Amino acid sequence: MSYTEATIQLLSPEGRPVENDANAELWPYINRLDDDRLREFHRQMVVIRGIDLEAANLQRQGQLALWVPSVGQEAAQVGSGYAARPQDHIFPAYREHVVARIRGVDPIKIIAMLRGVSHGGWDPAEHQNFHLYTLVIGSQTLHATGYAMGLTFDGATGTGDPERDAAVLVYFGDGATSQGDVSEAFVFAASYQTPQVFFLQNNQWAISVPVTRQSRTPLYLRPAGFGIPSTQIDGNDVLASYAVSARDLDAARSGAGPRFIEALTYRIGAHTTSDDPTKYRDDEQMAWWTARDPIERFEAYLRSRGEGDAFFDDVRTEALDAAADVRRGTLALESPPMSNVFANVYSEPHPRVDEQRAWLEQYEAQFADQQDEQQGEASA
Numbered sequence: 001m002s003y004t005e006a007t008i009q010l011l012s013p014e015g016r017p018v019e020n021d022a023n024a025e026l027w028p029y030i031n032r033l034d035d036d037r038l039r040e041f042h043r044q045m046v047v048i049r050g051i052d053l054e055a056a057n058l059q060r061q062g063q064l065a066l067w068v069p070s071v072g073q074e075a076a077q078v079g080s081g082y083a084a085r086p087q088d089h090i091f092p093a094y095r096e097h098v099v100a101r102i103r104g105v106d107p108i109k110i111i112a113m114l115r116g117v118s119h120g121g122w123d124p125a126e127h128q129n130f131h132l133y134t135l136v137i138g139s140q141t142l143h144a145t146g147y148a149m150g151l152t153f154d155g156a157t158g159t160g161d162p163e164r165d166a167a168v169l170v171y172f173g174d175g176a177t178s179q180g181d182v183s184e185a186f187v188f189a190a191s192y193q194t195p196q197v198f199f200l201q202n203n204q205w206a207i208s209v210p211v212t213r214q215s216r217t218p219l220y221l222r223p224a225g226f227g228i229p230s231t232q233i234d235g236n237d238v239l240a241s242y243a244v245s246a247r248d249l250d251a252a253r254s255g256a257g258p259r260f261i262e263a264l265t266y267r268i269g270a271h272t273t274s275d276d277p278t279k280y281r282d283d284e285q286m287a288w289w290t291a292r293d294p295i296e297r298f299e300a301y302l303r304s305r306g307e308g309d310a311f312f313d314d315v316r317t318e319a320l321d322a323a324a325d326v327r328r329g330t331l332a333l334e335s336p337p338m339s340n341v342f343a344n345v346y347s348e349p350h351p352r353v354d355e356q357r358a359w360l361e362q363y364e365a366q367f368a369d370q371q372d373e374q375q376g377e378a379s380a
Contacts, residue, residue, distance in 0.1 A: 002204065002216055002264050002289075006232045010239040013292045015300025028244035033242075035305075037271035041082065041238050043315050045074035045295050048098035050319030052269075053108050054326050055114075063330050066117050070095045072236075073292030076201050078102070078172075078242025080261070083249055084169050085162075089129040089151075091144035091170040093137075095201070099171070103130035108329040117333055119340060136346060141198065144170035145185040148194035148258075157195040158255025165253040169245070173268035175206025177222065179215050184186075186226040186258075193257035197248045198223070200260070201235060203267035208280040220262035228260050235263030236294040239301075240273030265294075291311045338364065 003009075009018050010026060014031070019027065052071055059067040071076065072094065079290035084090060092099060097110060112118040113133065124131045134140035148168040151157045155239050157165050176182055178202065182191045189196060202219055220232035232247070233240045241263060248259035266289035270277050299312060342357045 002202075002266075004232060005233065006218070006220065007027065007234055007264060008231060008240050009234040009237050010142040010243060011234075011237045011297055011301055013297060015297045015304065017301070023121050023240075023243075026240070029246045030239050031242040037082070037240065038302065038305075039307070039311065041078050041242070042295070042298050043318065044078050044098055044102060045238065045298065047319045047322050048074060048078075048101060050323040051101075051296065051326050052097060054323035055107075055111060056269070056273060057329075058111075058330050059114075064111065064273075066114050067273045068095050068097075068114070068270070069267070069269035069297075070097050072289065072294070073201055073203060073265045074098060075238035075298065076199075076235035076241050076263040076265050079238040079243075080169065080171075080199050080263075081243040083242050083245035085166075085249070085253075086128055087164070087166040088122075088249065088253075089131065089144075089166065089168045091131045091140045091147070091168065092133055093140060093171050093176070094133040094135050095135075095173070096171050096248055098099065099135075100127075100130055103128040105130055107326055107332070114334055115330065116332060117336055119336075119344070130285045137243045137261055138172060138176035138181040141170050141172055141185035142188075143178070144168045145189045145194055148196040149188065149192050149196055152192060157253055160254075167201060167249050167252040168194070169249065170196060171199050171201060172189065172203040173206065174200065174204065174211045174214060174219060175209065176200075177219055178206065183226075186223060186228060190227045191257040193255070195255065196258050197245065197252055198228070198258065198260045199245065200262045201265055202262055204285075205271065205277075205281075207271045207275060208277075218262070220260065223260040228267050230260035230262065232262045232264065235265030235299060236289075236292050237296050238294060238343050244281060266292075269270060286375055 008023055010023055012031065013016055037198055049071060055067045056069055058064050077096055077098045081102040090103060097107065100110060101107060105122055109122045115119045120133050120204060151166055155166065170183065170220060172320055200219060202211060206214060220230045223230045231244050233244050235241060244261055248261060261317060338359060338360060342353050343352050
């Protein structure tokens, strides 16, 4: 229903290795991974799904203003997320929860933002260069391209030093490719030969609009018109996601210019918790993709390598514990003080801001006085 002849796949839907001429150059990237890293791929996918489902439940119970599910897209994110090096900069959209977790962001920081008690989320410098979520569709591709241009100007790439050379990884969806920002990012990336990888998670839907209506040709072909090499992968195959991302990030860091990856996957859940996908999706398509679940596929692969029940039981327990931690952490969140809205308007103190803060404090004090009066009358 979605794969093409160009789709790179290292694991079949049944979890069996796929070795052919098309992917021969990619298996060395997988063969250098040890068993612990392969287990970590699975652990991260399972745990984030547990967190994801719990967060959706919390939104339904009125504890969040919104939640953005990533169920079904775990392999695309985990593989690419682990391909990035610590010095690389990652620019997400708003669904890359597991990449955030890989880079050290506590899921509660994402929860706080979507609960409305955080003015942004986190400091990228404190979380392995994982930048803030971007809700304006496609704009993060321009942010990422500008940053990648800066890396080039600063001489932070293409030096031949693997511990120093940096690249930029930017995530976006198929709907974002219809935005002018993305095409503009391609223009500047190609012109300046920026050290970056554009990672498109094609989950088949721009809210309710199918990708077939957005583009008459496969999206991986589009960057060729800008002079950017591209690859289409099976986004539900965590090994393909890792290997192609690692290869392309290596090329970007070396000074070979930008690369583009289209990861074919599927958004199993709603676009957000404000969306009802039953209004526009058919059961046949859902069944086709559900049968290609990235977690089940990779579990089958690990079992074929000798991994036993004890490991998978341990991971499922960890996912339940992580979900419980998210629930406790969410319920413990408190509303920030109103004064926070004035904290980052200017870098230095400003008299107009001080004036507005004083006015608001006086305004709110009126209600506090009224409440005290009412309580006094009630007690009398």
